[in-house]
Amino acid sequence: MSYTNKRHTYYGGITNDSSGTFQYSQRTNEQRRKHVTFGPYILGSTLGEGEFGKVKLGWPKNFSNSSATTFEFPKQVAVKLIKRDTISNNYKKEVKIYREINALKHLSHPNIVKLEEVLQNSRYIGIVLEYACGGEFYKYIQKKRRLKETNACRLFSQLVSGVYYIHSKGLVHRDLKLENLLLDKNENLVITDFGFVNEFCSRNELMKTSCGSPCYAAPELVISAEPYEARKADIWSCGVILYAMLAGYLPWDDDSNNPEGSDIGRLYNYINSTPLKFPDYILPIPRDLLRRILVPDPKKRMNLKQIKKHEWLNSHFSFLSITPDEWDKLHNTQSVFRLGKPRTRYGSRPQSSCSTSSIGSRNDKRDSLIIDSTLLSFPAPPQESQDHIITRPASIASDQRLSPIRRSNRHNRSNSAASVALQAVVNADREYALSHEQSLSSAQNIRQITVGNITAGLSPPQVVAPSDFIIETTPIKRNTFSGSHIISNQEKESLSKIQTGKIKPNSMKGSQNHQYNKPKTQNSLKSTKNLHQSSSPFHTKPRPTSYHPGSYTTPFLSSNVLSIYEINDKTKSNASSQTLNQRETSPFDSTPYLAPDTCITSCSSIESSPKLITQGSFSVAKPSVDLQSASGDLIKYKGDAEVATRIYDEKYKQRRKSLRYSGIFSDISCDTVTEETDDLKVPESLVQQREDRKFIEKTKVESPSGKNSNGSQNAHAPVKKNAIISTERSLNETDPVKKRFSFFSLYSYDTPKSSLYSSMDSKRKPSPPSQRRTKKGRKSCNFRDFFDYSLEYINVP
Numbered sequence: 029m030s031y032t033n034k035r036h037t038y039y040g041g042i043t044n045d046s047s048g049t050f051q052y053s054q055r056t057n058e059q060r061r062k063h064v065t066f067g068p069y070i071l072g073s074t075l076g077e078g079e080f081g082k083v084k085l086g087w088p089k090n091f092s093n094s095s096a097t098t099f100e101f102p103k104q105v106a107v108k109l110i111k112r113d114t115i116s117n118n119y120k121k122e123v124k125i126y127r128e129i130n131a132l133k134h135l136s137h138p139n140i141v142k143l144e145e146v147l148q149n150s151r152y153i154g155i156v157l158e159y160a161c162g163g164e165f166y167k168y169i170q171k172k173r174r175l176k177e178t179n180a181c182r183l184f185s186q187l188v189s190g191v192y193y194i195h196s197k198g199l200v201h202r203d204l205k206l207e208n209l210l211l212d213k214n215e216n217l218v219i220t221d222f223g224f225v226n227e228f229c230s231r232n233e234l235m236k237t238s239c240g241s242p243c244y245a246a247p248e249l250v251i252s253a254e255p256y257e258a259r260k261a262d263i264w265s266c267g268v269i270l271y272a273m274l275a276g277y278l279p280w281d282d283d284s285n286n287p288e289g290s291d292i293g294r295l296y297n298y299i300n301s302t303p304l305k306f307p308d309y310i311l312p313i314p315r316d317l318l319r320r321i322l323v324p325d326p327k328k329r330m331n332l333k334q335i336k337k338h339e340w341l342n343s344h345f346s347f348l349s350i351t352p353d354e355w356d357k358l359h360n361t362q363s364v365f366r367l368g369k370p371r372t373r374y375g376s377r378p379q380s381s382c383s384t385s386s387i388g389s390r391n392d393k394r395d396s397l398i399i400d401s402t403l404l405s406f407p408a409p410p411q412e413s414q415d416h417i418i419t420r421p422a423s424i425a426s427d428q429r430l431s432p433i434r435r436s437n438r439h440n441r442s443n444s445a446a447s448v449a450l451q452a453v454v455n456a457d458r459e460y461a462l463s464h465e466q467s468l469s470s471a472q473n474i475r476q477i478t479v480g481n482i483t484a485g486l487s488p489p490q491v492v493a494p495s496d497f498i499i500e501t502t503p504i505k506r507n508t509f510s511g512s513h514i515i516s517n518q519e520k521e522s523l524s525k526i527q528t529g530k531i532k533p534n535s536m537k538g539s540q541n542h543q544y545n546k547p548k549t550q551n552s553l554k555s556t557k558n559l560h561q562s563s564s565p566f567h568t569k570p571r572p573t574s575y576h577p578g579s580y581t582t583p584f585l586s587s588n589v590l591s592i593y594e595i596n597d598k599t600k601s602n603a604s605s606q607t608l609n610q611r612e613t614s615p616f617d618s619t620p621y622l623a624p625d626t627c628i629t630s631c632s633s634i635e636s637s638p639k640l641i642t643q644g645s646f647s648v649a650k651p652s653v654d655l656q657s658a659s660g661d662l663i664k665y666k667g668d669a670e671v672a673t674r675i676y677d678e679k680y681k682q683r684r685k686s687l688r689y690s691g692i693f694s695d696i697s698c699d700t701v702t703e704e705t706d707d708l709k710v711p712e713s714l715v716q717q718r719e720d721r722k723f724i725e726k727t728k729v730e731s732p733s734g735k736n737s738n739g740s741q742n743a744h745a746p747v748k749k750n751a752i753i754s755t756e757r758s759l760n761e762t763d764p765v766k767k768r769f770s771f772f773s774l775y776s777y778d779t780p781k782s783s784l785y786s787s788m789d790s791k792r793k794p795s796p797p798s799q800r801r802t803k804k805g806r807k808s809c810n811f812r813d814f815f816d817y818s819l820e821y822i823n824v825p
């Protein structure tokens with residue numbers, strides 16, 4: 029059965045002939061004219077649609093095949109196009125974009141989506157991201173109904189490694205969920221959507237802004253008005269994701285008093301009071317891990333360090349023991365340390381970059397560490413990202429909720445696509461089981477076979493791009509029950525080779541570590557099956573979605589939750605009495621005070637071609653103002669004569685050449701937070717910034733004009749208003765103001781259905797930047813202003 033995945037269609041002159049081999053066909057000028065371009069990229073099919081607009085597949089305009097005999101695939105990217113006018117009046121959206129870009133520039137990890145660059149023209153901002161061709165993770169689970177333990181273990185390890193890395197940088201994701209996970213061509217997990225990212229700055233610093241989706245949000249975000257430990261909230265979300273991987277549905281959705289999950293307060297009370305339940309097929313060891321992660325009390329919840337050491341993840345111990353510093357160094361040494369795709373029955377080589385790998389691993393045999401030489405041959409810059417704001421859900425009909433088919437390609441949080449999809453799978457299962465009560469066991473087998481066949485049929489063409497050569501560092505031999513891969517000595521050697529200097533994963537003793545007596549996979553599965561059989565047909569599976577935002581009805585907040593916030597509002601001091609609405613309007617609100625490094629140059633001409641606005645590092649200087657301009661926003665490709673405008677300073681160019689696979693540059697001042705005990709240390713630079721802030725604040729109080737009591741110019745005045753801007757912003761984060769109401773940040777800011785927001789929006793009419801000040805005196809501004817401030821900041825000598 030042939031398989032054409034339209035989503036990943038490459039229109040750049042490749043034809044797929046009947047024999048399954050790709051050929052390069054000469055593009056005529058006529059064909060070229062049809063191409064829509066954005067800066068140096070030709071845009072292809074729409075990969076998805078989100079809050080900010082479409083995400084398009086892209087590839088370099090001026091790609092030329094260097095080899096006459098073989099075809100090399102151009103590097104594909106995902107271009108997230110954001111219409112400037114959709115964000116110009118929406119500060120929250122501005123902030124999300126800002127956060128996302130800034131965060132991604134500091135993250136360089138194989139399981140975190142990579143920001144290539146950011147371009148803009150007069151109409152669009154384009155965030156160019158690494159293309160995760162494996163598709164959306166929730167669809168992957170949906171296709172498989174639930175993941176095998178080995179596969180779930182592998183993917184969860186990657187999630188943990190990625191999240192640990194994020195935390196090590198002093199950041200927290202705050203919106204981890206299935207919808208924000210993608211897969212790369214090797215079926216590795218890719219964490220995306222850093223729109224809610226924030227920094228936690230110091231040990232146990234608590235956050236005030238609740239983010240994330242209700243299904244994945246830690247209970248403390250909802251049922252308590254206290255600031256929360258953001259890393260622990262991320263860990264909760266990881267637990268929910270793991271549960272969904274293993275069970276095929278989300279936990280805590282069987283409250284008969286709240287069958288639709290429409291009362292969020294009740295749901296979270298239910299979570300707090302009801303022990304976690306597991307379907308029979310989840311085995312004791314992963315159960316144990318889940319029980320320790322999904323603990324409502326964040327203080328009792330496992331931290332990532334403990335999770336990494338859990339028995340269930342022993343087979344991935346070596347991978348998990350690679351420290352954030354080591355990841356950074358690995359990337360800085362021009363070597364790429366990538367995870368290989370689990371072997372499929374079609375062979376071990378990776379799929380072409382044009383293909384999708386979301387079909388899933390068939391064998392789950394490999395989790396080897398691989399040096400992907402293709403990556404060495406491509407100069408690649410920083411990283412990507414995405415944003416998510418959850419739209420205030422409309423109440424959807426139950427039939428809609430059950431539909432596995434999304435109405436459109438639109439990535440609509442209001443329907444919590446992952447939840448809906450998972451629910452549909454489970455419902456289908458249930459229906460099936462009901463209609464085949466007497467022969468459930470055999471029916472299940474048949475279903476499995478059917479799924480297997482479909483999967484096989486859908487497998488993409490097996491094309492080996494010459495550049496897809498992978499060096500597997502060692503033959504894989506397993507000695508664990510799950511078939512998970514353990515790094516062998518040979519691998520260790522290879523690993524050490526690519527690590528220059530003293531880089532050595534701090535612990536490579538994984539192979540000795542997981543020889544505990546777990547049952548063999550087959551047995552496990554067998555026993556699972558038996559259990560499943562025995563429990564059917566009376567086994568009532570919990571519904572797959574306790575909470576998808578689409579299920580909320582109008583009073584989506586339970587009164588008890590609401591009252592907490594009302595009380596908080598009343599008790600706010602004068603200084604902190606600004607309403608939530610007002611707080612929400614500031615683009616600086618809860619924005620990380622990491623020095624902004626995004627350079628948006630003002631577009632003087634209406635029609636200007638996209639310009640590079642992100643340069644990969646906080647220390648990169650502002651691009652020259654006299655940016656070239658050429659015609660065209662999203663323009664039809666007019667042939668080679670058209671020169672794409674792309675701004676690099678020479679220094680940046682050099683860096684991009686010398687560094688592969690990441691936006692982590694050697695001169696980045698983004699410290700790695702290392703763990704001492706169970707908690708992470710604060711980066712020194714952050715401590716310093718905090719001290720500076722305190723000093724500046726003190727100075728401002730003493731003398732607003734920047735002069736000290738002696739009338740002389742304050743010694744720190746040269747730190748300039750830029751630092752003060754940063755200070756003001758970050759001070760806001762540390763205000764002793766009570767936590768802002770959780771759900772306001774969960775829903776879109778301008779959805780007409782949101783009555784809560786409609787009133788806010790009316791108060792949020794933008795005024796000229798110079799006039800805009802919140803009650804706290806923080807200056808707020810539009811997107812352009814916002815980045816201008818960023819520029820000022822980074823230009824401080």
Ligand SMILES: Nc1ncnc2c1ncn2[C@@H]1O[C@H](COP(=O)(O)OP(=O)(O)OP(=O)(O)O)[C@@H](O)[C@H]1O
Binds near residue numbers: 220414
């Ligand atoms: N790097 C990528 N590779 C492949 N597909 C992607 C990539 N980034 C985004 N997509 C696709 O585009 C869809 C929408 O992207 P994204 O989630 O980033 O948009 P968004 O504006 O943040 O919207 P939302 O907040 O509603 O999710 C995703 O669901 C995914 O299918």
